[in-house]
Amino acid sequence: MENLLLQGLNGLASASSLFLVASGLTVIFGVTRIVNFAHGSLYMLGAYLAFSIVTSLPRGHAGFWGGVVLAALAVGVIGALLEMLLLRRIYRAPELFQLLATFGVVLVVQDVALLVWGAQDLLGPRAPGLRGSVELLGLRFPLYELVLIGIGPVVLGLLLLLFKRTRWGTLVRAATQDREMVGALGVNQRWLFTSVFFLGSLLAGLAGALQLPRESVNLHMDLATITEVFVVVVVGGLGSLPGAALAALLIGELHAFGILIFPKITLVLVFLVMAVVLVVRPRGLFGKAQVAQAAVASVAEPVLGRAPAQLKWLGFFALVVAVAAPPFLAGDYALIVLTDMAIAVLFAASLHFIMGPGGMASFGHAAYFGIGAYGAALLTKWFAAPMVPALLAAPFCAGLAGVLFGFFCVRLSGVYSAMLTLAFAQIAWSVAFQWVELTGGDNGVLGVWPDPWATKLNFYWLALGCSVMGTLALRRIALSPFGYALRAQRDNTLRAEAIGINAFEMRWVAFVLAAGFAGVAGGLFAFAKGSVFPTALDIPRSVDALLMVLLGGVQTLAGPLLGALAFTGLHEQLVRATDYWRLVLGGVILLLVLAFPQGLAGAVRQWWEGRRHG
């Protein structure tokens, strides 16, 4: 009994620190609608800065708590600068494009932290006077955890006061509800956004700094935190502080008690919780429909046109070169890279199909890629299937998963839907990771090599063929009556349904199609690499696909093509050229984001059309 009570206190302590990070993220999202991937990086910077400041100040209460506050303020300033120098310039870009920019920041911060603070984990000093523990019910409990349990509610109270009792808070709440209206009433939105970013980042920094007496400061803090915090924010309802608090409490306590019953559950628990909550309550616990969002959505996106003749010739020419040139000029390695690129193009195109024409973002598209890869690999491993049947099976495995997961995901909208795809992807990942008997766990499936006839060159042609036919098929579908119906429901669900389009069905079918094509890419991937590991359906792969689509531009059908080529090409070159490839890649992404807010393909189209009309 005592043990259970103390476990409850442990849950409270985790919940409190989770809430601190999540509160900042939810405030930022509520007002700016930015999916801030860099929030985990700000949290990590808070911890590192606190370490540096606290260890250089004199010991004692003033030194420690002063250092924590200074670090939080410093992170707040960094966040404000981020908003002013980077995000402010791309508010007009399509939804989720800012995510690309914040991901660039994540990459840059990872290398900067490594350069400034070194590779070794840093163990910060403990809080003065709070080193020890107290006796509770005959068991020991750390004093600092007790203090932390108190800090969460105090911060929540202060934030609620700030939002309810001050003019600034009123404006923030108004902007959360309808930011167009607030702008129309003459409120300086720039200043409002910058100050919100300052506050949100400050909270992230504070949360990081307060971890100092609990945990070591290390380079993995950013990504270890960010997904869990997103889950908290979404479960609570985007933009809702009490929601974030309740969700943090729920997840903190479930963790603490869950490990008593299922010690291995920590990998997937938060995602199971999120999936259940979102299926039951599509806007999280306390989320509200956003007026502004509905208003924005009613503006139709540009109609997809037929490609200009010149572009078709260019594409055809590029294809001829891609087919005919490799046997003459490229070595085996170039074939490997080209094969990777062909697979990436198909994968990105499949994601683009639901993001562009479908209007649904997915943070978990790797699930279908990975399920395709595992489907092909497991057929080879358990049934000694030759390559071609295994490849043919891949899209069916992925499509089947798409039927199941898609049914739940497409009923939701916006970030909620995207986060539900992430939840399913993580559940699929944990199955691949933990069902060792079937999948080999994290040691993966080995020996998935192509049949003897498929030399590197033949396999490249096979991958290129699948990729080209797949992208052309997706293009064909996007321009078919089905594609028009799909886009109609994206631009205005109400009107589309009024003319008899079943929006749910359109989205579901589109989701399954995208999953199937991702599965083809996954199957090819398995044979190209010779092995499949859970990394095939892990978050970084989903993020890669998202980056490719956003980099290329969501609004053009050629976008994912360009994005995939640019991203894989850049990554491949940079990794070989420098140890600090994350810094350079992040920097390049930031530059591209600032220079081409409509994505690469969007910029090309704009230039093309400007040339014709001007």
Next chain:
Amino acid sequence: MPALFSGIGGEVMVGMGFGRRAILGGAAVLAAPRLARAQAGEPLKIGEINSYTAQPAFLQPYRQAWTLAVEQVNAAGGVHGRPLATIHRDDAGKPEDAVRHAGELVNAERVVLLAGGFLSNVGLALGDYAAQNKKLFVASEPLTDAIVWSRGNRYTFRLRASTYMQCAMLVEEAAKLPAKKWALVAPNYEYGQSAVRWFKELLKAARPDVEFVAEQFPALGRIDAGATVQALAASNPEAIFNVTFGADLTNFVRQGATRGLFERRAVVSLLTGEPEYLDPLGDEAPEGWIVTGYPHDQINTPAHTAFRDAYRRRFNDYPRLGSVVGYDTVQAIAALLRKANTTDTEKLVDTMRGLQFASVVGEVTFRALDHQSTMGAYVGKTALRGGKGIMVDWRYADGARYLPSDAVVRTLRPAG
């Protein structure tokens, strides 16, 4: 094709050997002009792949020692007159990236052999690539038993003492303890699960009277330390076997110490004596834990002292365990190339089977039976001296003594 000398990552590390050799070995150059030309023209290229950006704490010291070893080999005239050159690649912790780099190194750079690997799954992917493409792969660091046993193959060899070996070393000590009720905590992935499995199996064999009262498997890098410590304490064990490392270990130790989990309980802990994991704990390093590790400042054999001094001179830092692994991988490769005197993969593999070389920690053999090296580990107890953790009462446990019998190994290794 980008230039070979394009940057840090793509750097071909022929090392500083050229300059020094030019000064020291003027006479030799005069005596053997043709040999000197061959040296300058044809380095022996090694392709090295590791998770540099994902695991910098272990791999920076590893890479430094690698560089040092290559410089030393080249300063001494290289291998049969040819210098070693290494092309390093970062896989960022992803097996699929590692396989792509392997393709580049083998097909475009024409390396003689592949080496590296930190994470087990990266090691396995590279091993499988090596088997498929008939190229030698010297796995330096991955600990998984699968790489030489269940998924071992003709072309893959592994240097470091495996999970099984290190568990066997610790079980030998654990069996001497009076404790009967054990609790276990391990990161939730293959390494943690295998370590727990071997520990239970071997300890039960040595001491049939023990029982295992609790198991915790926190996600790697995401331990909820307070709750985990509480859950272990609730089972009231007499001893604890810990497999967590890195950030998880640090958080586990802090919470465990504050809550008195380690008081009046024996703790047996894998890898905790390695400076990579012990040093970040500073003055909070636990005392009296039975660990495997690397007491770098106390090993005073001539080979190790020379290594430690050279490392300190070159990098103004003390070696970590990663440094030993990096340095000895190069030593093994140099010994192999010297003995084989060819770059033909099949002949290299045949030479590697049973190859003996002088490592920093002593003579080591790559067993022909399963391609595992007999490199051991240091087993001892942790203690605090001058505000930091060290190992005391340690001994070198020779890896050859902690492997199953040959008959058992044959059943574990289908590849033969």
